[in-house]
Amino acid sequence: MDGRPVIALRLAHQRVLLPALLVGSLILGALGFSAYWRSPTRGLPYHDSFAQSKDEEWQAFGGTWELSDGSMRDDSNERGAKLFSGSRYWHNYSIEADVMVLNATGSASDVGFILRSNDEEEGVYAYIGYFAVLHKTRGLASTLTLGRAGHGIYGYNSPLQPDLQSSRWYHLKVLAYGCRLVATASLSSTATPTMVSMTDDDCIRSGRIGLQSSHSGGVWRNVVVRPATERDLDEMLAQGQPHKNSSVQAQPDAGVSSLDDSRASPSGMGARELPSRPNIAPIGNLRLDLLVQSAKVTVHGRVILTSPALYVQDATGGIAIQQAVPRPLKIGDEVEATGDASPNAFSSVLKNAKVRVLWESTPIPAVSVTASQAATGAFDATFIEVEGRLRNKQYLPNNSLRFDFDAGSQSFRAIINRERGGSLYNRIEPDSLVRLRGVAVVDPSYTSYSTPFAVLVPSIDDVEVLAGPPWWSLGHLSVIAVGLLILALITNLLYQRLENWRLRAVVEEREVLAYEVHDSLSQSVAGIAFQLEAVRVGIPEELTKVHQQLDLTTDLVRHSHREARRSVDMLRSHQLESEGLLGALTTCAHRLVAGSDVQVVATSIGNAPPLTLRLSDTLCRIGQEALANAIRHAHPTKLVIHLEYSENLLLMHISDDGTGFVEDPNQPSFGVLGMRKRAMSISAKLEIRSNLGEGTTVSIAAPLPSRVTITALPWLLFRFLKEHLPCQSHRKS
Secondary structure, three states, X not given: OOHHHHHHHHHHXXXXXXXXXXXXXXXXXXXXXXXXXXXXXXXXXXEOOHHHXXXXXXXXXXXXEEEEOXXXXXXXXXXXXXXXXXXXXXXXXXXXXXXXXXXXXXXXXXXXXXXXXXXXXXXXXXXXXXXXXXXXXXXXXXXEEEEEEEOOEXXXXXXXXXXXXXXXXXXXXXXXXXXXXXXXXXXXXXXXXXXXXXXXXXXXXXXXXXXXXXXXXXXXXXXXXXXXXXXXXXXXXXXXOOOOOOOOOOOXXXXXXXXXXXXXXXXXXXXXXXXXXXXXXOHHHHHHHHOOOOOXXXXXXXXXEOOOOEEEEEOOXXXXXXXXXXXXOOEOOEEEEEEEEEEXXXXXXXXXXXXXXXXXXXXXXXXXXXXXXXXXXXXXXXXXXXXXXXXXXXXXXXXXXXXXXXXXXXXXXXXXXXXXXXXXXXXXXXXXXXXXXXXXXXXXXXXXXXXXXXXEEOOHHHEEEXXXXXXXXXHHHHHHHHXXXXXXXXXXXXHHHHHHHHHHHHHXXXXXXXXXXXXXXXXXXXXXXXXXXXXXXXXXXXXXXXXHHHHHHHHHHHHHHHHHHHHHHHHOOHHHHHHHHHHHHHHHHHHHOOOOOOEEEEEEEOXXXXXXXXXXXXXXXXXXXXXXXHHHHHOOXXXXXXXXXXXXXXXXXXXXXXXXXXXXXXXXXXXXXXXXXXXXXXXXEEEEEEOOOOOEEEEEEEEOOOOOOOOOHHHHHHHHHHHHXXXXXXXXX
16 A cells, blocks of 8 residues: 555645646746836837827827827927826936927927926926926027926026027937936937036936927927937937036926916016907907997907817807918917908807917816706807717718717717827727817807717817726626636636546556555465465365365355455556446456356447546446446346447446346445445436346436537536536535
């Protein structure tokens, strides 16, 4: 019995090995993913996909960001408009792009980059990181400014040559290596760039990249980020002697105004309204006045939308403007427009208008209304904020996207530019609760008479998903159901694999026991029989009583030897592996009836599929027990072994023509009880039919493993629950 500890140890190792491997793989996978995610070069080098109208990786904080002609554009005058991308773990890198200032003639202009950014928020310089901008203040020379922001700023300036001008492309590059930063800027055709550098002893080590503009709006194209080395830093510094101002530390308010002073404006008025003039008409009164007579009028207000149409709003309402000579405008521009007013049902249109920009200002905040309020038309041509639940989305042929919403009993639609709206189209799901800001219009060219109003959304950054669709939707429930089925299947497969390992260990232990019984007990019994024969030969014949006792003892020893051989055959499984189930049972039957005239008949119907070790071994043990019982107790003249295979079922019949018996249900025999327990372990049905003098038939119906397919998953789950839950409860009981 020396093999038992080895088998038990091997079985214990197999039971522990798989969970240990799984846990170790999960830990290693988590560590590997964490190392990859925190890598300072993950995603580098990076090149924008603006030319392919893709910007899913960018996150906006303020501004009106849109893709146009392969470039990223901010058309607003908002202070602190920011757009971020990249990894917070990026460390040493350079960022460069072509940058254009939309309006360099205003009170102040800032357009450039943010790098090593963290803790971003809405607001002016509301982040922790570094910036490099092309800066210009009215009446002062343009500068290339490099500095640090932390809800306040300090930095270094270098005079920009040539002076910053509107609608001209400048190439801006910034490199950060360790605590050294350097920035260069030049016209695309200029060989010698303007340079500025700084050293920050208590530097920010890593962070994201960003685009930044203030007051002027800007355009960026060909944004490229590359890993940087000390050699790259030296080569960039060698382009020219950098101009370095003395560092100017500032408090948050003072720091912001030093680079972005919105209080400096024409006439010193800044964001204040112009004094009223008799020839400037309030926008909200135009429709009522024009009911009496039409006239050429002048209005004054701020731009709230530039595309697909120009809309301007003042304190009394909004108006659509058709420019006689189109000119570039930005959201937030304070403008004066003169043209022919044409009344509509709820607002007016100013046709053939001449538009003059007075100064830059901040965008008008949206008025929060309900869909029912907007449906009345009272907010036509004004900037509103409204909520709704998405019903449908659609691509329109005019390079725009349409989203249909429901809000209670009201419905409305939103129209967004397709260039950057593609990412929103793919991200937002039907039945999501959405808040959006835009210009409300009742113009049938936008509503198509299907909704009471439409919302013209300036940018996808004006769309906020408040809540996704309910999780109990049909799609989500289907995914959960499929996931549970797959999980159950994987669990079943793992369980079957563990059971196979356990059964393999049991089979190996039986093999060891078989060899030990054969080598010790069986040979010892054979030796005893030989010695008894020798003793009998040496005893005189006249001692008949002694001869009778020796003959009886010899018969008992021979019977014990046969039983030992039968036990060895029952324990060994090599025949099952080499001959299959039918062959193993037939061989066992022939050995049991060896030396007698009992006939053995073995038949099979159907194609025998590969059987699992657990199933074939259990059926073989049940069949061997049935054959042994028939030989020992029934004294048959014929044994019949019949196997019948179908697609999902195996039927095994073992019958004899012996004496039969009447089973006592209250006191079943040990052999019958063992067969029933074995059948229960494989979810098989065992039936014993026997009558006195008519023989016995043992029938077993065992389910066969199904092939793994998607359509078979529900059946496999049912089989798994049916097979294992009763077993677990039985084991606990």
